[in-house]
Amino acid sequence: MADVWAGVATPALLLDRDRLIANIARMQARAADLGVTLRPHQKTAKSRQVADLIGADAIAVSTMAEARYFAGAGYTDILYAVALGPARVDQIQRLEQEGVDIQVVIDSRQALEYTPEVGTWIEIDCDGRRSGISPGSDELLELAARLGERLRGVMTHAGAAYDGRTPEELAGWAERERSAVVTAAGRIRSIGIELEGVSVGSTPTALHARHLAGVTEMRPGVFVFGDTFQAGIGTCRLEDIACSVLATVIGVRPDGYVIDAGALALSLDRSTAGTDHGFGLVGDVDGNQLPGWRVQRVTQEHGIVSPGPGAGPLRLGARLRVFPNHACLTAACHDEYVVVSNGVVVDRWDRCRGW
Amino acid sequence: MADVWAGVATPALLLDRDRLIANIARMQARAADLGVTLRPHQKTAKSRQVADLIGADAIAVSTMAEARYFAGAGYTDILYAVALGPARVDQIQRLEQEGVDIQVVIDSRQALEYTPEVGTWIEIDCDGRRSGISPGSDELLELAARLGERLRGVMTHAGAAYDGRTPEELAGWAERERSAVVTAAGRIRSIGIELEGVSVGSTPTALHARHLAGVTEMRPGVFVFGDTFQAGIGTCRLEDIACSVLATVIGVRPDGYVIDAGALALSLDRSTAGTDHGFGLVGDVDGNQLPGWRVQRVTQEHGIVSPGPGAGPLRLGARLRVFPNHACLTAACHDEYVVVSNGVVVDRWDRCRGW
Numbered sequence: 001m002a003d004v005w006a007g008v009a010t011p012a013l014l015l016d017r018d019r020l021i022a023n024i025a026r027m028q029a030r031a032a033d034l035g036v037t038l039r040p041h042q043k044t045a046k047s048r049q050v051a052d053l054i055g056a057d058a059i060a061v062s063t064m065a066e067a068r069y070f071a072g073a074g075y076t077d078i079l080y081a082v083a084l085g086p087a088r089v090d091q092i093q094r095l096e097q098e099g100v101d102i103q104v105v106i107d108s109r110q111a112l113e114y115t116p117e118v119g120t121w122i123e124i125d126c127d128g129r130r131s132g133i134s135p136g137s138d139e140l141l142e143l144a145a146r147l148g149e150r151l152r153g154v155m156t157h158a159g160a161a162y163d164g165r166t167p168e169e170l171a172g173w174a175e176r177e178r179s180a181v182v183t184a185a186g187r188i189r190s191i192g193i194e195l196e197g198v199s200v201g202s203t204p205t206a207l208h209a210r211h212l213a214g215v216t217e218m219r220p221g222v223f224v225f226g227d228t229f230q231a232g233i234g235t236c237r238l239e240d241i242a243c244s245v246l247a248t249v250i251g252v253r254p255d256g257y258v259i260d261a262g263a264l265a266l267s268l269d270r271s272t273a274g275t276d277h278g279f280g281l282v283g284d285v286d287g288n289q290l291p292g293w294r295v296q297r298v299t300q301e302h303g304i305v306s307p308g309p310g311a312g313p314l315r316l317g318a319r320l321r322v323f324p325n326h327a328c329l330t331a332a333c334h335d336e337y338v339v340v341s342n343g344v345v346v347d348r349w350d351r352c353r354g355w
Numbered sequence: 356m357a358d359v360w361a362g363v364a365t366p367a368l369l370l371d372r373d374r375l376i377a378n379i380a381r382m383q384a385r386a387a388d389l390g391v392t393l394r395p396h397q398k399t400a401k402s403r404q405v406a407d408l409i410g411a412d413a414i415a416v417s418t419m420a421e422a423r424y425f426a427g428a429g430y431t432d433i434l435y436a437v438a439l440g441p442a443r444v445d446q447i448q449r450l451e452q453e454g455v456d457i458q459v460v461i462d463s464r465q466a467l468e469y470t471p472e473v474g475t476w477i478e479i480d481c482d483g484r485r486s487g488i489s490p491g492s493d494e495l496l497e498l499a500a501r502l503g504e505r506l507r508g509v510m511t512h513a514g515a516a517y518d519g520r521t522p523e524e525l526a527g528w529a530e531r532e533r534s535a536v537v538t539a540a541g542r543i544r545s546i547g548i549e550l551e552g553v554s555v556g557s558t559p560t561a562l563h564a565r566h567l568a569g570v571t572e573m574r575p576g577v578f579v580f581g582d583t584f585q586a587g588i589g590t591c592r593l594e595d596i597a598c599s600v601l602a603t604v605i606g607v608r609p610d611g612y613v614i615d616a617g618a619l620a621l622s623l624d625r626s627t628a629g630t631d632h633g634f635g636l637v638g639d640v641d642g643n644q645l646p647g648w649r650v651q652r653v654t655q656e657h658g659i660v661s662p663g664p665g666a667g668p669l670r671l672g673a674r675l676r677v678f679p680n681h682a683c684l685t686a687a688c689h690d691e692y693v694v695v696s697n698g699v700v701v702d703r704w705d706r707c708r709g710w
Contacts, residue, residue: 006442009419009442009443009446009710010442010710011710043655043656062655062656063656064364082605082656082657083605083606083613084605085365085603085604085605085615085671086671086672087361087364087672088364091364108606108607108671110607110670110671111671114671114672130606130654130657130659131605131606131608131613131657159654248440248442249440250437250438250439250440250486251438251462251463251486252463252465253486258438258486260440260710263624263684264684264687267622267623268622268623268624268684269618269623299485299514300398300417300683300684301398301417301418301437302437304485315465316440316441316463316465316466316469317440317441317442317469329618329619329623329655332619335708335709353690354689354690355364355365355366355615355620
């Protein structure tokens with residue numbers, strides 16, 4: 001049998017198309033069940049081919065580079081879901097002049113001084129972590145009134161949901177997201193201002209919400225790939241993880257194997273939920289998990305794999321897959337996807353990069 | 356006064372040319388003092404313009420992408436200082452056919468089966484951490500004999516030196532590097548094999564070695580930029596750090612500021628020596644350290660800066676610089692350098708990326 005990996009230089013970012021499609025279908029079904037629109041956040045995959053598989057009209061992005069890239073791919077309803085500084089205004093206006101319905105978020109009076117005249121969402125704080133204004137504040141009503149017809153809606157993101165471990169905790173965070181934006185929307189409507197969008201979003205809260213009454217859309221991102229963190233909190237199974245880093249064994253040690261995927265190919269993320277997975281769990285070249293195997297240490301271009309029982313010994317040149325702890329960060333180390341399906345390389349997909 | 360940063364979209368990787376030049380001069384003087392050739396490792400800057408400022412004939416690289424990039428920039432003496440798997444052989448041979456003196460490292464009999472017929476260095480283990488063979492082993496002599504005229508020398512790298520904190524500990528690691536390769540070289544010469552190169556290398560050991568008797572070259576990398584880790588172990592001062600990430604304040608919180616530089620712009624490296632610097636120390640827009648300020652938390656595209664005394668309050672749109680904990684990893688988040696000198700943007704330099 002021909003070596004299907006012969007033309008793939010390692011380290012390489014593999015994307016299992018079949019798992020990807022299943023992950024997308026699962027989130028689409030979830031959105032339908034909850035009665036909300038899916039506005040997929042593109043910060044994880046950053047790929048037009050992945051976005052096209054989801055097939056949503058409206059998307060969210062985390063960088064202006066993503067906004068330009070997806071506009072170039074034909075997307076016209078784009079929410080830039082990060083607060084903007086004054087220096088970004090030119091970029092926003094340029095996209096708007098090209099006919100893109102580019103939308104921004106705002107969470108303060110001061111930002112109103114420079115926020116461009118495009119569709120604007122008020123960001124609501126639901127966890128005290130990062131940004132947004134309180135749903136009960138006077139500033140909320142003042143901003144809504146001053147935005148006038150530009151106001152598209154209210155949105156929030158419970159970054160703190162990533163501290164949740166049990167289904168109950170995650171459902172609690174989903175409810176905190178929901179109640180924060182629904183409260184904010186209600187207060188705005190109560191002063192006679194019409195408001196359409198009520199947006200929440202993260203993969204853990206999307207999958208654990210008990211209901212989303214009053215919400216119109218959700219913006220999960222990492223669901224397309226999953227990762228060991230998400231598996232740890234039960235939002236996917238290990239065997240659902242769609243992206244991995246193909247690596248080659250370049251050293252054999254008494255205590256394990258040296259692979260050619262280190263910090264620059266895997267990222268340093270080890271924020272796995274509950275269990276320490278080192279710098280990633282390890283599978284065989286076909287994508288089957290190897291129980292007990294993980295990347296124990298990394299330097300810039302080297303990973304040290306500690307093996308579990310079975311599957312060894314490996315020789316120099318053997319290939320392994322590393323499943324990421326945090327797919328967004330690992331994928332960002334790479335410029336393209338090597339797309340595989342049924343054990344065969346079927347395509348190469350691009351990724352956008354930068355800001 | 357015109358805003359010199361107006362044309363610089365944040366986050367951006369700034370490179371202070373004057374600090375860079377001083378850092379290079381310091382390492383060149385150090386190499387001269389120690390009586391060894393400087394073979395600068397390009398894994399940190401990955402930039403032809405930085406390499407040209409050093410002006411060394413021979414370089415070391417950590418990826419084949421660097422090897423191709425620097426070959427394209429006119430470098431012809433290139434050591435690919437990472438063990439190679441069989442799949443890299445074609446790439447090595449292609450460079451050799453283009454007239455590049457591309458050299459590889461080897462640390463096992465098995466790798467000899469496929470290592471291409473180019474200049475080869477035997478990697479010596481001096482710290483038990485990653486790769487290399489023992490300087491006292493029979494395998495060393497066998498490899499040296501079988502390599503024949505291809506043998507260029509012996510080389511080592513004490514990654515464990517990064518555990519050192521005091522000048523004494525770092526001098527100890529420098530001596531372990533030196534004695535490992537000098538012992539190995541002596542054993543090879545004792546069986547009648549000529550051997551030219553005896554190579555050690557890291558920035559901490561280069562700067563703390565008491566002497567390098569018997570060594571011919573050293574391969575430090577991060578010295579060009581420095582970082583908060585290097586400052587923590589005394590190999591540079593905080594005010595020597597030549598690269599930083601320019602960021603914009605996009606949120607004002609009761610406990611600090613939200614900036615538009617998060618995990619993807621700074622990296623997640625927090626392996627700072629001794630003191631926890633969060634995800635990087637913070638300076639003003641001109642590059643002066645702000646004592647007590649640091650990046651406390653990051654998400655993908657956001658950093659939360661906890662301020663120290665003074666220099667506040669900042670408004671939305673204010674700019675700050677973040678000094679990296681680990682320059683190699685932070686620089687790898689970016690595709691170009693915005694080069695500054697005396698507070699003015701003077702150039703843009705490229706970086707190579709990938710493998």
